[in-house]
Amino acid sequence: MKKLLIIGNWKLNNNKKIILDFCKKLNSYLSTINYDHHLKISIAPPILHLETFNLILQQLHNNHISLTAQNIDVNILGSFTGETSISMLQEIENIKYVIVGHSERRIHHNETKELIAKKFKLVKSFKLIPILCIGETKEEKNANKAQKICKEQIDTIIQLVGYQAFDKAIIAYEPIWAIGSNQSASTNYIQYMHQFIRHYISRYDINISKKLIIQYGGSVNKKNALEILSVKDVNGVLIGNSSLDCDQFIDIIKCTKLIKY
Ligand SMILES: O=C[C@H](O)COP(=O)(O)O
Numbered sequence: 321m322k323k324l325l326i327i328g329n330w331k332l333n334n335n336k337k338i339i340l341d342f343c344k345k346l347n348s349y350l351s352t353i354n355y356d357h358h359l360k361i362s363i364a365p366p367i368l369h370l371e372t373f374n375l376i377l378q379q380l381h382n383n384h385i386s387l388t389a390q391n392i393d394v395n396i397l398g399s400f401t402g403e404t405s406i407s408m409l410q411e412i413e414n415i416k417y418v419i420v421g422h423s424e425r426r427i428h429h430n431e432t433k434e435l436i437a438k439k440f441k442l443v444k445s446f447k448l449i450p451i452l453c454i455g456e457t458k459e460e461k462n463a464n465k466a467q468k469i470c471k472e473q474i475d476t477i478i479q480l481v482g483y484q485a486f487d488k489a490i491i492a493y494e495p496i497w498a499i500g501s502n503q504s505a506s507t508n509y510i511q512y513m514h515q516f517i518r519h520y521i522s523r524y525d526i527n528i529s530k531k532l533i534i535q536y537g538g539s540v541n542k543k544n545a546l547e548i549l550s551v552k553d554v555n556g557v558l559i560g561n562s563s564l565d566c567d568q569f570i571d572i573i574k575c576t577k578l579i580k581y
Pocket residue numbers: 329494498499500501502537538539540558559560561562
């Protein structure tokens with residue numbers, strides 16, 4: 321049975337009232353099912369709401385939902401107005417994962433591969449789990465460069481941290497053209513890219529590659545989740561829009577029960 325990690329990335333959405341309702345509903349659903357420990361569920365609210373989310377989870381005696389940070393600064397402390405550091409995040413009890421290199425940060429905040437590698441290293445050194453987002457643009461896909469782009473994004477991490485960095489790390493393959501488009505990549509294409517990523521890591525270490533969690537992200541919804549999660553080399557999904565609605569998020573979780581191994 322493969323491990324599955326389902327994460328809702330709320331990006332810049334939702335408020336305290338919605339968090340409360342969402343947590344109650346999701347927690348009560350999870351407490352009614354026979355919880356499968358091959359399945360992990362996490363939510364990445366805006367950083368401002370992580371502490372609120374955490375307090376609500378504690379009040380609900382939650383055992384099933386962890387928290388993910390959408391980003392961190394590359395500095396640990398100092399004069400960096402407006403930033404949040406990894407050491408501050410580490411104080412929040414339920415935080416487990418940190419997203420690094422999301423394409424929206426690469427594009428809108430000019431994050432370079434080198435900066436992302438530094439953030440990845442920082443997350444590892446603070447014993448949290450980095451989720452490295454990689455993926456190509458439509459133009460790069462059309463030019464047959466998708467694998468080259470993903471390889472380069474992985475290589476920058478390996479150059480700074482070594483291939484061992486991918487032990488207990490996560491890669492989220494998110495083709496930029498599929499994000500927020502309502503049109504996910506086809507399952508054949510997802511397997512083609514995920515297999516490539518796993519094979520690429522296996523050239524360094526076969527055991528790390530076998531255990532590597534590779535999530536898919538890009539217009540996952542309750543209609544396509546089952547077929548995407550059933551793809552051989554998919555170990556979970558990173559969900560944007562469809563994670564904002566708790567009912568739809570629960571429907572996606574329900575799909576994990578239907579996967580045929
Ligand atoms: O982090 C999530 C991804 O960017 C996917 O977003 P989406 O599900 O809205 O396409």
